[in-house]
Amino acid sequence: MSNVEEPKLTKKDFKSDQDVRWCPGCGDYSILNSVQAAFADLGKKLHETVIISGIGCSSRFPYYMETYGFHTIHGRAPALATGVKLSNPELDVWVVTGDGDAMSIGGNHFIHAMRRNVGLKVMLFNNRIYGLTKGQFSPTSPQGKVTKSSPVGSVDYPFSPIALALGAGGTFVARGVDILGPHLQSMIKQADGHNGTAMIEIYQNCNIFNDGAYAGFTDKGVREERILYLEHQKPLLFGADNAKGIAFDEAFRPYIVEGDDLGKAFVWDELSDTPAPAMALATMDEEKFPVPVGVFRRQDKPNFEYAVNQQVETAVASNKQSLKDLIYSGEMWDVK
Amino acid sequence: MTGTDTTDGLTSSTPDSGVQELEQVVIRFAGDSGDGMQLTGDQFTRTTALMGNDIATFPDFPAEIRAPAGTLPGVSAFQLRFSSFDIHTPGDAPDVLVAMNPAALKAHVGQLKKNGILLLNTASFKPLDLKKATYAVDPRTDGSLDGYRVIEVDLTARTREALEETELDTRGKDRCKNMYALGILYWLFQRDVEPTKKALAQKFAKKPAIVDANLKAMAAGHAYAETVEIFQVSYKVAPAKMPAGTYRNIMGNQSLCLGLVAASKQCGVPLFLGSYPITPASDILHQLSSYKNHGVVTFQAEDEIAAVCAAIGASYSGKIGLTSTSGPGIALKAEAIGLAIMAELPLVVLNVQRAGPSTGMPTKTQQADLLQAMHGRNGESPMVVIACSTPADAFEVGYEAIRIATKHMVPVMVLSDGYIANGSEPWQLPDIDKLPPIDVSYAPERDGDGAKDGEKFKPYERNPETLARPWAKPGTKGLVHRIGGLEKQDVTGNISYDPDNHQHMIDTRADKVARVANDLPPMATLGEKSGDVLVLGWGSPRGAITAAVTRLQGEGHKISAAFLRHLNPLPNDLEALMRSFKKVVLPELNKGQLASMLRSKYLIDVQSYSRVNGQPFQSQAVEDYMRNVLQEVK
Numbered sequence: 001m002s003n004v005e006e007p008k009l010t011k012k013d014f015k016s017d018q019d020v021r022w023c024p025g026c027g028d029y030s031i032l033n034s035v036q037a038a039f040a041d042l043g044k045k046l047h048e049t050v051i052i053s054g055i056g057c058s059s060r061f062p063y064y065m066e067t068y069g070f071h072t073i074h075g076r077a078p079a080l081a082t083g084v085k086l087s088n089p090e091l092d093v094w095v096v097t098g099d100g101d102a103m104s105i106g107g108n109h110f111i112h113a114m115r116r117n118v119g120l121k122v123m124l125f126n127n128r129i130y131g132l133t134k135g136q137f138s139p140t141s142p143q144g145k146v147t148k149s150s151p152v153g154s155v156d157y158p159f160s161p162i163a164l165a166l167g168a169g170g171t172f173v174a175r176g177v178d179i180l181g182p183h184l185q186s187m188i189k190q191a192d193g194h195n196g197t198a199m200i201e202i203y204q205n206c207n208i209f210n211d212g213a214y215a216g217f218t219d220k221g222v223r224e225e226r227i228l229y230l231e232h233q234k235p236l237l238f239g240a241d242n243a244k245g246i247a248f249d250e251a252f253r254p255y256i257v258e259g260d261d262l263g264k265a266f267v268w269d270e271l272s273d274t275p276a277p278a279m280a281l282a283t284m285d286e287e288k289f290p291v292p293v294g295v296f297r298r299q300d301k302p303n304f305e306y307a308v309n310q311q312v313e314t315a316v317a318s319n320k321q322s323l324k325d326l327i328y329s330g331e332m333w334d335v336k
Numbered sequence: 337m338t339g340t341d342t343t344d345g346l347t348s349s350t351p352d353s354g355v356q357e358l359e360q361v362v363i364r365f366a367g368d369s370g371d372g373m374q375l376t377g378d379q380f381t382r383t384t385a386l387m388g389n390d391i392a393t394f395p396d397f398p399a400e401i402r403a404p405a406g407t408l409p410g411v412s413a414f415q416l417r418f419s420s421f422d423i424h425t426p427g428d429a430p431d432v433l434v435a436m437n438p439a440a441l442k443a444h445v446g447q448l449k450k451n452g453i454l455l456l457n458t459a460s461f462k463p464l465d466l467k468k469a470t471y472a473v474d475p476r477t478d479g480s481l482d483g484y485r486v487i488e489v490d491l492t493a494r495t496r497e498a499l500e501e502t503e504l505d506t507r508g509k510d511r512c513k514n515m516y517a518l519g520i521l522y523w524l525f526q527r528d529v530e531p532t533k534k535a536l537a538q539k540f541a542k543k544p545a546i547v548d549a550n551l552k553a554m555a556a557g558h559a560y561a562e563t564v565e566i567f568q569v570s571y572k573v574a575p576a577k578m579p580a581g582t583y584r585n586i587m588g589n590q591s592l593c594l595g596l597v598a599a600s601k602q603c604g605v606p607l608f609l610g611s612y613p614i615t616p617a618s619d620i621l622h623q624l625s626s627y628k629n630h631g632v633v634t635f636q637a638e639d640e641i642a643a644v645c646a647a648i649g650a651s652y653s654g655k656i657g658l659t660s661t662s663g664p665g666i667a668l669k670a671e672a673i674g675l676a677i678m679a680e681l682p683l684v685v686l687n688v689q690r691a692g693p694s695t696g697m698p699t700k701t702q703q704a705d706l707l708q709a710m711h712g713r714n715g716e717s718p719m720v721v722i723a724c725s726t727p728a729d730a731f732e733v734g735y736e737a738i739r740i741a742t743k744h745m746v747p748v749m750v751l752s753d754g755y756i757a758n759g760s761e762p763w764q765l766p767d768i769d770k771l772p773p774i775d776v777s778y779a780p781e782r783d784g785d786g787a788k789d790g791e792k793f794k795p796y797e798r799n800p801e802t803l804a805r806p807w808a809k810p811g812t813k814g815l816v817h818r819i820g821g822l823e824k825q826d827v828t829g830n831i832s833y834d835p836d837n838h839q840h841m842i843d844t845r846a847d848k849v850a851r852v853a854n855d856l857p858p859m860a861t862l863g864e865k866s867g868d869v870l871v872l873g874w875g876s877p878r879g880a881i882t883a884a885v886t887r888l889q890g891e892g893h894k895i896s897a898a899f900l901r902h903l904n905p906l907p908n909d910l911e912a913l914m915r916s917f918k919k920v921v922l923p924e925l926n927k928g929q930l931a932s933m934l935r936s937k938y939l940i941d942v943q944s945y946s947r948v949n950g951q952p953f954q955s956q957a958v959e960d961y962m963r964n965v966l967q968e969v970k
Contacts, residue, residue, distance in 0.1 A: 016818070017792075018830065046785045050810045052649075053820075063818050063831065066785070068810035070652060071820025072645070073675050079642035083649025083657065084810070086633060087608055091653070091810055109645075112638040308633060315628035323601045324768045326630065327594055331531065332584045332765070333386050335575075 011040040016066045022057060027178035027204035031125065032064055034181050038188040049092045052081040054101035057132045058125035058204070061096040075106020078113040081120050082304075089119065089305040092192075099126040103139040103159050114168035116304040117196035123188075124161055124201045129210035147209075161201045162282035162296055166275045171299040172198035173278065175292065177218055178205060183229070183293065190295060196303040203293075217291045230281070230294030235265035238290045246289070252280050254289060270295045346431045346571060347451040356569045360419035361525060362427035365517075366444045367436030367457075368405050369398060369412045372514035376434075377414025379518060383531045385585040385762055388575030389418040392879065393760045394426035394952065399615065399698045406460070406468040411443045420574040424726075424879035426759065428954035432524075434517055436460065436491070438469035445481070453524075453567075454484040455517065459492030487566050491516050498556035502549045512553035519557025526572045529554065579764060586763040588727040588756035589619040592686065595734025597630050598766075600656055602735075603742060603774035606631040608650030609658045610643035612665065615698040616754040617688040620660040640668035644685070648672060651681040652819075654778060654809035656738055660686040663705045664695065666712065666749075673747055674713040677845065679819045680796070680805045682741035682748075689753040691950040700950030701755035703875050704926035709749045710904055710933070716842050718849045720744070721904040723751040725878035728763035730756060733901060735771070742776045744852055745804040751903070753925075755876040755952045779806035782814035793817050795829040803848040853905040859913055863889055863896030866916035868969045871897040871962060872942070874930055876952060877923050883955035884962055893966050903930065911938050918969050921945055923958055 014036040022028045039049070049067035053059035055074035062069025068091075072080045077095045085093045095113075102110045102124050113120060129147070130136040136149040140161065144153040165173045172194040176184035184202065191198035203214045217226035228238040228246065236246040244258045245265025257264045266277065278296040321329075346358050363380065365373045374395055384391050393416040403410030417427035432453040435441035437460040448454060456476070466474055475481055476488070495513040496506065504512075522529055533551055540546045561567065586594075600607045609632065611621040625634040633655075637643035640661055647657030659669065666687050676683040689705045691697035709721045720740055724733035730752060737748045784790035795817040796805050808815040817829055825832035826841060861870075862885055873881040878899050885897040898913060900906065914920045914934070921943045922931040928944030935942050945961050947953060 018818075046816050047813045048811060062820070066816060068816050069818035069820075070649075070679075071818065071822065072648075073671050073821055076641060076645040076672065079637065079645035080649040080652075082642070083608065083610060083635070083646030083651075084653045085649075086635060086646070087650040087653035087655045088809075088811055108638050109642055112642065308635070312628045312631060312633055316631055319629035321629060323598055323630075326597065326627075327768065328582065328584075328765055330584050331382055331386055331535075332582050333388060334582050335388065335578045335580050 008043050009040055009046065011036045013046065014039050014066055016064050018063045020064050021060065023208050025207040026057070027127065027206070028058060028061070028125065030178045030181060031123070031184065031202055031204060032061065034184045035123070035188060036065070038185040038192075041185070042189060042192055044092060048090070049094070050084060051094045051096060052077045052084065053096040054098075054106055055132070056098040056101045056130075057206075058096055058098040059101060075101050075104070076109060077101070078106065078109040078118075078120065078122065082113060082116070082118050085118055085120055085305045086308055089309060093120050095120050095122040097122065097124050099124065099128060099138045099140040099161070100130050103161060103164070111164065111168035113197050114165050114170040114199065117169070117171050117301055118304040119195060120197050121191045121194075122197065122199045124199060125204040126161060126201050127204045127206035127210055128158075128213050129206050131206050131209055135209035160282050161199075163279060165199045166279050166282060166297060170199050170297065171196040171301050173296045174199070174294060175201045175203070175296065177203045177214065177293060179218060180293070187295070194298065196301055217286070226290050228290040228292045230268050230270070230292050230296065232268060232270045232295065235267050237262075237265055246281070248277070248280060252276055254280055254284050256289070270298045272297070346453075347449040354569060355526065356571050358571050358573050359421060360417060360423065360427075361432065361571065361573060362415065362417040362430045363432040363434070363521065364413055364415040364430035364444060364447075365434045366411055366413040366440035367434070367514070368439070369400070369402055369410050370405060371412070371436045372511065373412045373414050373436070376514045376518050377416055379532045379535060380521065380527070381416050381585060381760060382535060383522070383527050384416070384418045385583070386531050387528060389420065389573055390423050390576035390578060391416060391418040391585065391760070391762060392423055392426040394755065395758045397699055404468075406437055406439055406465050408439050408443055408469060411440050413440070413444060418573055420576050422576060422578065424882040425952070425955050428956045432521070434521070436514070436517070438466050438471050438475070441475060442469050442471065445484075448484060450483050452484055453487065454481065455487045455489065455520065457491040457513065457517070458488045459490045489520070489560070489566070494556065494560060495553050498552055499549050502552065503545055504549050508546075509549065512549050515550045515553040516557035516560075519554040519559075520561040522554070523558045523561035524567055524570050526570055529558065578762065581764040583762045583764055585760050586727050587758060587760045588724065588730045588752055589617070589688065589758070590623060591727055591763060592724065592730035592734045592750070592752060593620055593623040593627070595731035596624070596658065596684070596738060597627055597632065598731070598768075598771060599735040599738035599774055600632070601630065602771055603738070603776040605654070605656050605742070605776050606633065607658060608647060608655040609634045609660060610637050610646035610650070611635070611660045612637050612640045612643045614640075614662045614665050616690055616757045617660045617662050617665070617686065619757065620686060620688070624658075640665040641672060644669040644672040648676050648679070648681060648683055651676070651683050652679070652810070654807065656682065656684065656742065658684045658686065660688070662688050662690045662698070663692050663708065666705060666708055670713045673719065674715065674717045675821045676747040677713070677717045677719055678821050680745050680845075682745055682807070684737045684741050685747060685749045687749060687751050688757045689751060691948075697950045699754065701753045701876065701952055702925050702948060702950060703751070703753055703877075704929065704948065705751065706903065706926065706929040706933075709751060716846065718846050718904065720746055720748040720849055720852055721751065722748065722902050723875045723900070724756055725873070725875055725899055725901070727756055727759050727761045731763070731766070736901070739772070739774050740852055742774060743804065744802050744848060745807060746849060746852075751875060753876050776807070779808040779812065779815055781812045784814045785816050792828070794827050795819060796824060796827050798826075798844075802851055803844060850905050853902070853908050856902055856907045859898055859907050859909050861896045861898045861913070862886070864894065865896070865913065867894035867896055868918050869893075869895045869962060869965055870914060870917035870920045871895065872900065872914070872920055872922045872934075873897065874900040874903060874924065877925065877958075880953035880955040880958045881923060884959035887959055888962055888966070895962060895966060900930075906937070911940070914938065914940050914942070919943060919965060921962065921965055923947070923953055923961070925953070
């Protein structure tokens with residue numbers, strides 16, 4: 001191993017030699033770009049980084065990153081990544097998943113990773129559709145979604161991945177958007193600095209099967225009025241000149257304030273010891289309210305791999321039992 | 337005849353008085369789930385093992401934690417057999433049955449040998465107890481127990497008397513009645529009471545009142561048997577002549593864990609167990625959880641799938657990934673095992689089989705997951721399958737699983753079963769310094785990461801002898817690479833849909849498993865290497881087969897037995913061995929799964945002796961079956 005200070009890697013260094021095979025125009029390209037840029041800025045090392053994915057369009061991600069990568073099976077990336085993180089806590093482990101992978105077939109692993117607070121960074125690409133299987137509704141598709149498997153509209157109510165992560169005890173829960181590159185990079189960097197499970201829901205446009213799913217609030221013309229940027233210790237303001245705000249009534253129902261009432265806008269606290277404000281924002285009606293992006297909740301709590309390995313290290317440090325002692329134990333007798 | 341595994345016991349001679357010498361005894365303790373029969377059996381076993389007898393045990397308990405008291409589904413039993421010679425099974429029919437209530441009597445008296453000793457707790461033969469056990473008439477009065485040596489003792493009343501001066505309430509006192517019964521049997525079979533004193537003092541170290549009461553009850557039972565002359569004789573079983581060495585009594589799940597830890601220490605790679613509790617495999621999770629001091633990390637996952645996936649993640653990171661379960665769990669893990677086969681990572685999957693299909697009979701034994709182990713995955717996904725055959729053998733099998741997994745970079749399925757897992761036998765402890773070496777090396781760090789420079793690391797470049805690919809741990813410089821479940825180009829590991837490459841990879845994965853056979857020692861046989869009948873066995877029927885074949889050999893029959901530890905790949909010399917006999921018979925606790933594998937692979941007319949009733953084979957049944965086969969062959 002050389003002791004020479006190695007030059008900081010550039011975005012290009014994180015690109016693998018494999019051709020990217022997402023559909024032209026897919027939101028995944030911009031996310032890949034943001035991840036590579038953020039990783040370079042963060043000074044990550046290729047060999048210390050592991051990207052683990054499940055199945056779906058988004059889960060092809062590891063092949064395009066010049067890091068360690070494991071493209072696993074449908075829904076199971078958080079479980080496999082938990083084994084990696086427990087076995088080598090020094091590794092920088094990122095999980096790439098989608099709304100089908102994480103919310104449907106892998107829902108169980110998703111919630112348990114949140115609950116345990118494993119030091120994984122989870123990027124959930126939410127395009128509200130099944131892309132790789134060519135266009136069925138997903139657990140995040142809005143009710144009434146017409147797809148190949150729901151020709152007269154799906155009757156399922158959708159999940160909010162943010163609300164689910166909060167409910168499962170997620171300690172870092174955030175949302176970004178594929179086309180809001182600098183903001184997304186900021187989310188990635190904040191997630192990187194988090195000690196436990198960090199979950200970023202990334203709104204991602206599938207231009208083939210669900211084009212424009214988010215256009216109603218991400219298009220340039222409407223963005224200002226329709227997106228609410230969550231900023232720690234700042235009031236929840238949005239709209240032109242930040243002229244509108246979100247306040248909560250006594251039952252924690254959100255409502256829009258403006259003019260003289262602007263001062264009632266809720267001052268955002270991502271470190272709040274209650275998930276209630278974050279939950280209220282995560283479940284706001286998208287049609288009536290602006291769509292929040294940013295950090296919903298952040299809590300510092302010892303991570304799972306630390307606690308597990310500490311128990312083992314403590315036991316190993318005070319161990320006086322050799323393998324022979326272990327096998328030659330209990331009630332023994334000698335035959336001569 | 338000393339040295340032969342016979343079925344004779346104390347019932348074949350008429351007692352007169354004094355101390356009678358026996359070669360072997362089979363005792364079955366049966367009672368309500370709450371009566372402490374497993375503890376009683378366990379104590380008798382420990383004591384007897386320490387006294388130098390050979391011993392084999394068979395706990396048989398209900399799946400329900402507490403079925404309604406006094407009913408047939410609530411009956412829990414523990415059978416043990418001890419002897420002055422080498423034995424291989426816990427015995428077929430008991431010589432002594434301890435029945436703590438009518439339900440226990442009803443469930444087990446059918447197997448008690450004629451002239452056998454039947455110890456009944458009369459306190460629990462009240463009308464309601466009889467009704468719960470669905471007895472219309474008290475069996476003690478209708479002649480149905482004629483032919484047994486019935487000993488009636490009001491265990492409850494006697495125990496209460498003995499504990500009159502203790503602080504325990506009546507309920508607490510009644511819980512000690514199993515120890516009163518144990519005391520009686522300790523006198524009857526001239527057992528040393530000291531080991532139990534020590535064990536109870538340890539077990540209830542924080543509750544001296546409980547220890548005191550249990551020991552008082554045991555002493556009272558012992559004194560009762562001695563003074564009341566309920567038995568004309570007591571019995572003595574001399575220590576067995578076993579190979580010199582240090583022994584301890586061991587259960588299959590325990591020794592499997594020890595084998596895994598030993599292999600881990602030998603190669604210096606820590607164990608990681610991902611597991612989800614399931615009967616009868618949970619004890620593996622419990623046991624390995626207690627070996628943190630040996631660097632073992634255990635992860636109780638949210639489900640079976642997460643358990644195996646975490647283990648694969650651990651293997652990928654350079655640890656030895658293990659997952660433990662039973663058949664239903666294997667079904668859930670199948671897709672992930674396929675991933676490990678594709679990713680060519682070492683992984684050890686432990687299947688403690690139980691009676692299926694579906695939930696089946698979780699506490700009963702069966703060997704019906706062999707074809708699931710062989711073929712229970714999508715695509716062509718061959719994996720190594722090995723099986724343990726006795727509680728002590730599980731140590732070597734656990735060790736072997738890790739040797740194969742790490743040398744060949746393959747997942748290995750270990751088949752055990754409920755009978756091995758919970759049964760016990762004396763284990764001659766291995767010489768730690770002579771355990772076979774297991775050399776593990778990871779791919780070394782190198783230059784070459786990054787898009788710009790150097791030759792890329794080749795994650796699927798193979799060892800020419802084993803075809804194993806390098807074990808490249810994340811975190812190692814110069815080895816960044818991507819793996820996954822998609823078909824990949826050999827050598828580079830890049831995704832490939834090329835038809836020729838796919839054929840090549842399918843063949844390579846199969847060849848890699850087949851090459852494991854190149855390391856296997858020549859097959860051992862019990863008896864001659866040719867003859868009339870070869871009884872082939874795998875897994876837990878080994879004991880019953882050994883006993884039956886030994887007896888038939890003693891009569892001069894040309895019968896041999898051989899046991900398969902490696903089921904995939906099979907030993908290279910198996911075919912020649914089978915062809916050296918006129919007939920090959922294969923007893924297994926399934927519908928003939930290995931028999932059909934062998935028939936299709938070798939086109940040899942292997943005769944299946946199939947039994948699937950949730951119980952282990954009895955040696956007498958195997959003997960009778962083989963006697964018929966020997967007749968036909970002649």
